[in-house]
Amino acid sequence: MPEFRDVRLYCFSPGGFLQDRDPIEVVAAQIRGGADVIQLREKGLRKRDRIDLGIKLRDLTRRKGVLFIVNDDIDLALFLDADGVHLGQGDTPIQVARPLMKDKIIGISTHSLEQIDRAVESGADYIGVGPVFDTSTKDDREEIIGLDILLQIKDTCPIPYVAIGGIGKDNISSVVKAGCHRVAVISDIIQAPDIEEQCKALRQILL
Structure with missing residues (x-):
C-alpha cells in the first residue's frame, strides 16, 4: 500500500456519471x-x-495495493476498514473524527489559505485544495481559487x-508547473x- 506522500493520481467511484457501466470495472x-x-x-x-459497492471496492483496492478512502462517512469507512475518510468543511470536525479513525488517514477539503492552516493545525493527514478550475461535479460549488494558492503553498x-x-x-x-504533483480527477477520467488510457496519460504528466 503506498504512503500518501507518494500519491500522484487520486480517483473516484463513478457516482452518477455512468449509468450504463459497471462501477467496479x-x-x-x-x-x-x-x-x-x-x-x-x-x-x-x-x-x-453504497455499502454493497463499498465492500466490492474495498476488496478490489486491497488486492491491487491502492489506497481506499470513503467520502464523508466515518461509520462506513470504519465498517469497510477503509484506509481513511475524506471530510468537507461542513462535515464532521477532525477533532471528532480522529478518536474514531485513530491512525487511519483523514483528508480535509480546503478552499482558502485560512482553511489550509486550520486543517494542518487540526492534524489532517492530507488536504484537497480547490476548486482550481471550474467544475461541474459538485452542486454546492465553491469559488474557483485558481493556481495562485498552489504556488503559495508549494514550499x-x-x-x-x-x-x-x-x-x-x-x-x-x-497544475504541475504550479508545483503540485498530486491531482484528483473526476469527470475527465x-x-x-x-478510462485506463486517460489515467495513464495523466499519470505520465505527474511523474
Missing part, C-alpha cells in the same frame, strides 16, 4: 491506468447500495496536498472513452 480501469487512491463518493446511492505546506476541481488532460500541466 470503471474503478478497475482507473487502477490499471495508475490510480494511487480510489475514493468512494456515491452520495446519490441508497445506503445499502510551505507541511502535509501532502491534492489539487482538485476541473482538472484534466488539457490543464494538468499548469470517468467520461473518457478509454
Whole structure:
C-alpha cells in the first residue's frame, strides 16, 4: 500500500456519471491506468447500495495495493476498514473524527489559505485544495481559487496536498508547473472513452 506522500493520481467511484457501466470495472480501469487512491463518493446511492459497492471496492483496492478512502462517512469507512475518510468543511470536525479513525488517514477539503492552516493545525493527514478550475461535479460549488494558492503553498505546506476541481488532460500541466504533483480527477477520467488510457496519460504528466 503506498504512503500518501507518494500519491500522484487520486480517483473516484463513478457516482452518477455512468449509468450504463459497471462501477467496479470503471474503478478497475482507473487502477490499471495508475490510480494511487480510489475514493468512494456515491452520495446519490441508497445506503445499502453504497455499502454493497463499498465492500466490492474495498476488496478490489486491497488486492491491487491502492489506497481506499470513503467520502464523508466515518461509520462506513470504519465498517469497510477503509484506509481513511475524506471530510468537507461542513462535515464532521477532525477533532471528532480522529478518536474514531485513530491512525487511519483523514483528508480535509480546503478552499482558502485560512482553511489550509486550520486543517494542518487540526492534524489532517492530507488536504484537497480547490476548486482550481471550474467544475461541474459538485452542486454546492465553491469559488474557483485558481493556481495562485498552489504556488503559495508549494514550499510551505507541511502535509501532502491534492489539487482538485476541473482538472484534466488539457490543464494538468499548469497544475504541475504550479508545483503540485498530486491531482484528483473526476469527470475527465470517468467520461473518457478509454478510462485506463486517460489515467495513464495523466499519470505520465505527474511523474
